[in-house]
Amino acid sequence: MKNKIKNYIKKNFFKECNEIEKLKRENKRLKQINEKLKTMNSFKDEVISAISHEFKNPISIINGYIETIIESNLDxxxxxxxxxxxxxxxTRLSELIDRLYLITKLENKKLKPKFEKFRLDTVAKNLIDSFDEDRIKLNAKKIEITADKNLIDIVLRNLISNALKYSSKEIIVNINEEKVEVIDKGKGIDEKHIELIKEKFYRVAKNDWDNSLGLGLAIVEHILQLHNTKLEIESKKGKGSKFYFDITSLVNKELQQ
Known part of the structure; x- marks a missing residue:
């Protein structure tokens, strides 16, 4: 009888210990989920605040100028x-909306590239001319690629705009049979931020929001993935950055009928 009692106590003791351990693990898991939810809510609030700020600023400017035109006797x-x-x-508001719409389509895989053959150097030259910026220097070979012309234009526009934003010095765009490079001599990026800046809404300075909303490089990355290539970044703090991507497969790609 004593042995039975001992065995019963021992069995239930270990059972209770196992239940306690399970509860501890579950409690730990719930705490981790709770922390993730807090982080997500904080991030969501920050993004909503940023979007609100970026829409509110140009709207306030527009309203101010309209009110002045209506109420003042201007020449x-x-x-x-x-x-x-x-x-x-x-135009700035329209660009904000377009970027939000584009990143949503790209993330949901609802945008299919329309491949065609075109001269990449010509697209780059026309784009650079539209910036009307003497600081941008183009070194391009005559290159024909097979890709989505509009999407590649967006990639180049975002990379050049990004370089102009963070550098007051010369911007160099190099294009050859192997790759496309956009090089600036601006403030540079800390190594810990290099991969993160390609993520949606990521900002190096959390309160330094502009009309890109941290979407530019995320859009670039998604578009390049559709073309089976990827964005590479090299940067040194205080010395500048180089953003580039391989186009070898696009140069050699045959247009499918």
Whole structure:
């Protein structure tokens, strides 16, 4: 009888210990989930705040200029100047909406590239001319690739815009049979941020939001993935950055009928 009692106590003791361990593990798991939810909520609030700020700023500017035009007796020259300011800010709002829409389509895999043959150097030259910036220097060979022309244009536009934003010095765009490079001599990026800056909404300086909303490089990365290549980044703090991607497969790619 004593042995039975001992065995019973021993058996139930270990059973209770196992249950306690299970509860501890479950409690730990719930704490981890809770921490993740807190982080996600914090990130969501930050993103909503940033989007709100970026939309509110140009809208406030537009409203201010419209109110001045309506209520003040302005000469034609000043009116045209104010209307140009309004146009620039409506364009900025449109670009914000377009970027949010594009990253959503890319992430949900609802955007299929339309491949065609075209001269990459010509696309780059036309794009650089549209910036009207003497700081951008193009060194390009005559290269024909098979890709989605509009999407590659977006990639180049985002990389060049990014370089102009963070550098007041010369921007160099190199194009050859192997790769495309956009090089700046700006502030550079800390090594710990290099891979993270390709993520959606990621900002090196959390309160330094602009009209890109941290979407530019995320869009670039998704588009390049559709073309079976990827964005590479080399940077040194205080010395500048190089953003580049391989185009070997695009040069050699045959257009499928």
């Amino acid at each position: 034609e020259k000043t009116k045209i100047k104010f209307l140009k300011k309004i146009y620039n800010n409506t």
